[in-house]
Amino acid sequence: MPTSLISLNPSISLPSSSASASSSSSSIVTSSRISCFYAFRQKPICFTPSKPRFFRYERRITTPIIVSSAKQVTIEELRKDDEEGPPSQVESEVTTKPRRIALFVEPSPFAYVSGYKNRFQNFIKYLREMGDEVMVITTHEGVPQEFHGAKLVGSRSPRIINEVKQFKPDIIHASSPGIMVFGALAIAKMLCVPIVMSYHTHVPVYIPRYTFSWLVKPMWLVLKFLHRAADLTLVPSAAIAKDLRQARVTAANKIRLWNKGVDSESFNPIFRSQEMRVRLTEDLEKLFVGMPAVFTGTLQGDELSQAYASGDVFVMPSESETLGLVVLEAMSSGLPVVAARAGGIPDIIPEEQEGKTGYLYTPGDLDDCLNKLVPLLHDAKLRENIGQAARVEMEKFDWRAATKMIRNQQYNAAIWFWRKKRAQLLKPVQWVSKIFFPIQRRQKLTAGEL
Numbered sequence: 001m002p003t004s005l006i007s008l009n010p011s012i013s014l015p016s017s018s019a020s021a022s023s024s025s026s027s028i029v030t031s032s033r034i035s036c037f038y039a040f041r042q043k044p045i046c047f048t049p050s051k052p053r054f055f056r057y058e059r060r061i062t063t064p065i066i067v068s069s070a071k072q073v074t075i076e077e078l079r080k081d082d083e084e085g086p087p088s089q090v091e092s093e094v095t096t097k098p099r100r101i102a103l104f105v106e107p108s109p110f111a112y113v114s115g116y117k118n119r120f121q122n123f124i125k126y127l128r129e130m131g132d133e134v135m136v137i138t139t140h141e142g143v144p145q146e147f148h149g150a151k152l153v154g155s156r157s158p159r160i161i162n163e164v165k166q167f168k169p170d171i172i173h174a175s176s177p178g179i180m181v182f183g184a185l186a187i188a189k190m191l192c193v194p195i196v197m198s199y200h201t202h203v204p205v206y207i208p209r210y211t212f213s214w215l216v217k218p219m220w221l222v223l224k225f226l227h228r229a230a231d232l233t234l235v236p237s238a239a240i241a242k243d244l245r246q247a248r249v250t251a252a253n254k255i256r257l258w259n260k261g262v263d264s265e266s267f268n269p270i271f272r273s274q275e276m277r278v279r280l281t282e283d284l285e286k287l288f289v290g291m292p293a294v295f296t297g298t299l300q301g302d303e304l305s306q307a308y309a310s311g312d313v314f315v316m317p318s319e320s321e322t323l324g325l326v327v328l329e330a331m332s333s334g335l336p337v338v339a340a341r342a343g344g345i346p347d348i349i350p351e352e353q354e355g356k357t358g359y360l361y362t363p364g365d366l367d368d369c370l371n372k373l374v375p376l377l378h379d380a381k382l383r384e385n386i387g388q389a390a391r392v393e394m395e396k397f398d399w400r401a402a403t404k405m406i407r408n409q410q411y412n413a414a415i416w417f418w419r420k421k422r423a424q425l426l427k428p429v430q431w432v433s434k435i436f437f438p439i440q441r442r443q444k445l446t447a448g449e450l
Contacts, residue, residue, distance in 0.1 A: 237344025331390035
């Protein structure tokens with residue numbers, strides 16, 4: 001049986017044997033290791049909850065800055081100016097009380113075949129398991145009535161605003177970029193609730209490849225408008241965080257990494273199937289006479305799990321992935337990976353793990369790719385060792401932990417920034433009250449007696 005090779009979305013042609021497998025997912029958000037650094041220069045503001053109309057300020061000493069462990073991203077690169085961030089206790093791992101969360105997701109995680117499907121379906125599932133009420137507003141195609149107890153609303157519903165208003169969300173979370181994110185932002189401002197935006201598609205990189213390059217600058221302006229209005233931005237990888245920071249899309253202290261996760265039960269070496277290998281070989285002979293390649297079409301569920309686990313090597317030539325969820329799935333299935341050193345992929349296979357859990361090659365360098373690939377194709381023991389190491393590494397990451405971090409830490413940070421912004425808007429009111437209201441009158445107002 002000839003060695004099989006799985007490749008996804010190739011941007012280069014490989015003369016060696018290759019096959020193409022479509023995945024139900026393409027990117028999620030990440031960081032395998034998070035480090036907290038503390039800056040003592042700036043002192044963020046904390047609000048006393050007992051005074052709803054007028055806020056008292058308390059000085060805090062430490063300010064956490066969250067950055068990825070990726071070596072190419074440093075604190076200086078991500079944060080060049082001194083900005084305030086929430087106190088360390090705000091982003092602790094202490095379980096928060098249940099919230100009401102409105103999710104604006106585009107495209108639909110119930111119809112669109114991409115990383116959205118696995119990421120957001122698992123996100124909704126674990127939010128519900130943790131006790132949160134969830135409403136999902138998404139594009140209309142294939143939207144079911146409910147999902148794990150979460151209420152779903154199609155984007156064509158004329159009652160979206162009323163539906164969200166009646167739901168009374170504590171926080172709004174919208175995927176970006178897209179069209180619905182503008183509606184989510186407007187509703188968040190209308191209802192006066194915090195909004196979190198998660199950035200999933202690096203559109204400025206795709207524009208020159210598929211349309212007019214002069215649209216890049218306007219696209220950056222759109223992203224700046226959206227994410228500067230958001231209270232927090234979630235990104236899939238440190239590389240994307242760096243790009244957004246260099247483009248000044250939003251403040252560095254308002255960028256957080258959405259930790260990666262993978263369903264290690266569905267993507268598992270136990271799904272390796274000789275029947276699937278035979279099927280790929282037969283389809284190959286029918287479709288590509290003389291060429292060792294086959295396009296499988298869309299695969300889902302057990303069929304997708306078998307396709308991964310039945311391969312020998314997984315090649316990922318894409319140079320524009322915000323993360324590359326398919327790389328996570330392949331590694332979880334026990335496959336050695338050869339991927340381009342671009343986008344968010346180095347977050348999955350960092351420099352210190354190259355040659356242990358996978359290989360990265362210089363983007364566009366075919367010789368470098370083949371130098372990493374050919375030894376794997378001819379050495380079954382090497383494939384086995386690297387595949388096993390990749391599987392062990394992926395078992396460290398799961399959707400529950402990624403969801404818990406967003407729920408208990410990053411949402412808390414968003415609420416903190418939102419309260420701070422509101423307090424700044426109230427400063428003129430406070431100033432006027434000090435002038436026109438007697439001290440006793442002002443004390444009654446701050447105590448909530450009026």
